[in-house]
Amino acid sequence: MIKLDRKDWKLLAELDVDSRQTYQSLAKKVGLSKDAVVYRIVRLQKEGVIQQFHTVIDVGKIGYISFRLYIALLNGTPEKEIEILKYFKQKKEVAWLVSIDGEYSIGMWILVKDIAEMNSLWKEFLEKYHNYVEKRSLSIFTKVSYFPRSYLLGKEKTDAEYIFITEPTMGGSDDVPDAVDEKDIAILQLLTSDARKSVVDISQKTGMTPKTVAVRIKNMEKKNVIVGYRTLFDLEKIGYQYFKLHINLQNAERKDIQRFRTYVKQHPNIIYDNEVLGGDDLEIEIQVKNLEHFRGIISEIKKQFAPIMRNYKHMTFYKEHKSVFLPL
Numbered sequence: 001m002i003k004l005d006r007k008d009w010k011l012l013a014e015l016d017v018d019s020r021q022t023y024q025s026l027a028k029k030v031g032l033s034k035d036a037v038v039y040r041i042v043r044l045q046k047e048g049v050i051q052q053f054h055t056v057i058d059v060g061k062i063g064y065i066s067f068r069l070y071i072a073l074l075n076g077t078p079e080k081e082i083e084i085l086k087y088f089k090q091k092k093e094v095a096w097l098v099s100i101d102g103e104y105s106i107g108m109w110i111l112v113k114d115i116a117e118m119n120s121l122w123k124e125f126l127e128k129y130h131n132y133v134e135k136r137s138l139s140i141f142t143k144v145s146y147f148p149r150s151y152l153l154g155k156e157k158t159d160a161e162y163i164f165i166t167e168p169t170m171g172g173s174d175d176v177p178d179a180v181d182e183k184d185i186a187i188l189q190l191l192t193s194d195a196r197k198s199v200v201d202i203s204q205k206t207g208m209t210p211k212t213v214a215v216r217i218k219n220m221e222k223k224n225v226i227v228g229y230r231t232l233f234d235l236e237k238i239g240y241q242y243f244k245l246h247i248n249l250q251n252a253e254r255k256d257i258q259r260f261r262t263y264v265k266q267h268p269n270i271i272y273d274n275e276v277l278g279g280d281d282l283e284i285e286i287q288v289k290n291l292e293h294f295r296g297i298i299s300e301i302k303k304q305f306a307p308i309m310r311n312y313k314h315m316t317f318y319k320e321h322k323s324v325f326l327p328l
Contacts (some may be wrong), residue, residue: 001239002047009034011040012049012233013152017160019053019195020229029234052232053195056146057325059095060166061225063180064111064327067118067143068105068276074134080104083131089322093121097322100244102315107244111327139278141165146230150268151240151287152283157266158205160287164227164325183208184216188226191217192326195229232323240287242317246280247301252308257282260305269297285317 004012010030014021016116044050059066073081080100087110088094096109112118126133138251144165151159180188186206190197199217203210220226248255264273264284272285288294294314302309 002049002237004238008040008044009152011037012044012231012238013149015041015050015053015231016149016152016233018229019231020055044266047154047237047238049236050231051234052193053194053229053325054193054232054323054325055188055191055229056162056164056227057192058164058166058227059111059325060168061223062185062188062326063113063168065109065114065118065168066144066165067112068141068274068279069108069110070100070137071106072134072136073104073105073132076105077263078133080132084132084319087125087128091121092327093117094322095324095327097320099319099321100315101318104135104315107315107317109141113180115186124279137279139276141274141276142167145265145273147265147271147273149287155268158268158270159266161265162227163224164258174309178230179223180220184220184225187213187216188220188326189328191226192324193328232320235287239289241294242320243286243288244315244317245284245286245298245301245312246314247282247284247312249281249308249309250310252281256305256308259309263301263304267297269293 007030009027011032014026014029017149023034025036030037030038034093041050067201071084073084076084085097085099085106088097088106093110094108095111098107099105100107110118112121120258122138139159142165143163145161145163147158148160150156158252183206187202187208190202190205199210199213202213206213208216216228260282261273264270269285269286269288271287272283276283286294286297288297298312298314
């Protein structure tokens with residue numbers, strides 16, 4: 001765990017809310033000089049606390065179907081698990097990849113344009129690693145919201161929600177929906193793994209003028225194609241752990257589910273709310289200081305929602321290997 005002071009925590013919280021904001025803006029909000037902000041960001045990157053500045057894209061608006069795949073490995077040595085992780089990490093369709101403690105060994109978010117593409121990816125994997133798969137679970141994300149990490153500043157509640165996975169919509173052609181064109185996609189490709197990339201840099205790489213790039217980014221923000229700009233942290237280095245909680249319901253009415261989602265939206269340690277076709281009824285992702293903290297949240301949920309809870313299970317996401325919001 002890296003030792004951080006209050007200014008570091010405040011800087012991390014601001015970068016989590018909007019990692020693209022200027023150094024001047026960050027300096028004003030954190031209460032430091034611009035040079036001090038630059039120095040601290042560089043230091044946090046060198047120490048591995050900040051791993052990436054990424055642009056959050058609503059992939060449904062640009063025509064992608066979001067699959068969620070869990071795999072439990074069978075007879076897999078640590079070396080074989082590393083090999084399988086490397087296999088998935090180099091696949092452009094795999095946007096997010098994580099190692100898991102629990103019912104499954106590996107989890108991932110896969111972006112494809114159609115079922116055939118997903119089927120091809122899965123068949124290729126099975127041809128190579130079928131004997132190492134004990135079980136698998138394949139679902140489709142229909143809606144996913146993320147919430148700012150209010151816990152970074154010790155806040156008691158969160159009041160913002162950003163939806164970044166919706167059901168895919170297609171436009172005038174099979175490849176490029178109406179919400180974006182090929183030039184927009186070229187900009188997104190550069191921004192997805194570096195949200196702080198400058199307009200000038202993007203201009204040089206795409207051949208568009210800086211003004212054109214800036215206008216196109218602004219238009220994609222207005223259309224909610226670009227939902228926000230976040231920061232990927234090494235949670236272990238800031239003293240936090242990452243859990244996934246799956247809940248199945250009984251006798252739950254719409255108002256009960258809405259009450260639960262309101263609770264989720266406001267909780268400072270809940271950072272994602274997943275709606276999944278073929279998954280469990282409620283799926284949330286939680287970042288906490290330790291297992292005891294996580295158990296406390298489960299107890300709190302039981303206290304408020306026990307009458308509608310049939311059962312629940314959880315997993316630990318202990319290492320994120322890849323995180324982007326667009327196939328590269």
